[in-house]
Amino acid sequence: MNQMNTQRLLQTFSALVAVDSPSFGERAMADCLRDRLSALGIDCTEDDAGAMLGGNAGNLFARVPGSLDQPALLFCVHMDTVEPARGKRAVVHEDGRITSAGDTVLGADDLAGVAAILEVLETLRERKIPHRPLELLFTVAEEPYCAGVRHFDFTQCAAKTGFVLDLTGPVGTAAVAAPTILSFTVEITGRAAHAGFAPETGVHAIAVAAAGLMRLKQGRLEAGTTLNVGRISGGTAANIVPACCTLSGEIRSMRHARALELYDTLRTVFREEAARVGASVRTACDIPLHAYRACETGDAVRRFTRACTAAELPVRFVETFGGSDNAALQQHGIDGLVLANAMFCCHSTNEYTTAEDLQKTAALLYALIVDRI
Secondary structure, eight states: OTTSOHHHHHHHHHHHHTSOOBTTOOHHHHHHHHHHHHHTTOOEEEOSHHHHHTOSOOOEEEEEOOSSSSOOEEEEEEOOBOSSOTTOOOEEOTTSEEEOOSSSOOOHHHHHHHHHHHHHHHHHHHHTOOOOOEEEEEESSOTTTTTTGGGOOGGGOOOSEEEEEEEOSSTTEEEEEEOEEEEEEEEEEOBOEETTTOGGGSBOHHHHHHHHHHHSOOEEEETTEEEEEEEEEEOSOTTEEOOEEEEEEEEEESSHHHHHHHHHHHHHHHHHHHHHHTOEEEEEEEEEEOOEEOOTTSHHHHHHHHHHHHTTOOOEEEEOSSOOTHHHHHHTTOEEEEEEOSOBSOSSTTOEEEHHHHHHHHHHHHHHHHOOO
């Protein structure tokens, strides 16, 4: 851990926090990172993910040649932050704790990972330390179901092992498994009628939705599986039998087949309830993230364990029920892990990190990169 310049790391992190980078609005962050990489002699390319998503920046990809004759490693972080994220600033407290001013998120998710990567690159360059080839992927729109990475062309990657810095918890923790996340919409079409003069001629779309919801168990269905309907909208006026109702929600499961099974059940339930009263139903789903489980004897696990030992960090493997860009790495044949990277109480204005944890994250990355095996 003594290899890192802690003061520079804190300055880099604070500078990144000050850059507004909400999902779909990462232009300033992308430009900042391009400039910082260029100053290190590293060129990067930007894809058209922003245009595809209606945002203003694309994913950045860079290759860093290595002096060690070893396979390349891929490191992935995301540039966007959740709201409230405009006007962020890092407040460094005397005890080393770093928070926002309290009116925004801090953005340690995922700028702690970005800052750690930049500090390691600085250290390698100034000390001329031999290291393996690196591939760096900075994604956009990760927070909304990892939208940005879905538009990245993974054929550019030579690396077969990767690490995504995007996990809360003590540094030295890695997530080896994550769920399928299936988002869905259900559109019910009934028939409008005047609620006072002729209600019997209408087909009440909201009532169909309610009947379907009564049949569906929601929440945690069993270990590793949840279902939630999070939004409902419908109707046009209080005196009109509603002709339409739309529901949207998500299914998560550590087993991909189970997520598909639940979606089929949901479709059947709403179709049956609609058929009872002469309504119609249209359903649609999107599966941005597929369940995966990293190989326990794979290269990523072995390298991570060895790097933790070198950085004097305890090793802890967990499962996560959240999504990350690692699902895309896994789908494209890259043996990836999600690493804890000095972020706590994420997605809230209570988010924080610490100088010690930022340093530990950088030390872990350094150990991974200079490993000669």
